[in-house]
Amino acid sequence: EAQVTQNPRYLITVTGKKLTVTCSQNMNHEYMSWYRQDPGLGLRQIYYSMNVEVTDKGDVPEGYKVSRKEKRNFPLILESPSPNQTSLYFCASRGLAGIGGETQYFGPGTRLLVL
């Protein structure tokens, strides 16, 4: 089954304790992206990756890091989480744009609480 998976689905942590949220897709997609969803703000893009070793900032990259060492994986790293990073996080992937690949497919989400 074609899918995007995220782990963990729920995470409670404390301020300053480094954490990583994993994202993996099995559709051989070049493009992957991370979003955070906050009430009343919709989804905002954190980082995206056009391919292995190619990443760029979205609209809200502060406090986050990413890496893309393998095509299928795109982990999100919070090196020193703060309470304002409490949110619902989504990973997404898409194929090549222009030939019907503009559509993003989303993972199930990771709910993060930073105390």
Next chain:
Amino acid sequence: AQSVTQLGSHVSVSEGALVLLRCNYSSSVPPYLFWYVQYPNQGLQLLLKYTSAATLVKGINGFEAEFKKSETSFHLTKPSAHMSDAAEYFCALTGGNFNKFYFGSGTKLNVKP
């Protein structure tokens, strides 16, 4: 600059009534527009998309949307609401190199029996 505005954070309709969810956009490049639905505690599922072909786009579950360039709108409609349509709906925009995506703030649809 690109942005999406969804008018109405909450919309309530009776079962069987017309559903109309509003989306306006701003884009400096030809836009590709999407509607996604999110059920509680789930990810986002694509309802339909506009990719510069037909301006009237039909999607899943009886939803459709019409791209109107002159009004910079992409409103989502469904002739007859069903209880199972209760969810949050997001309008999204991309364009250019399709690397950056912009989402509206979402509209929660409530369907009354």
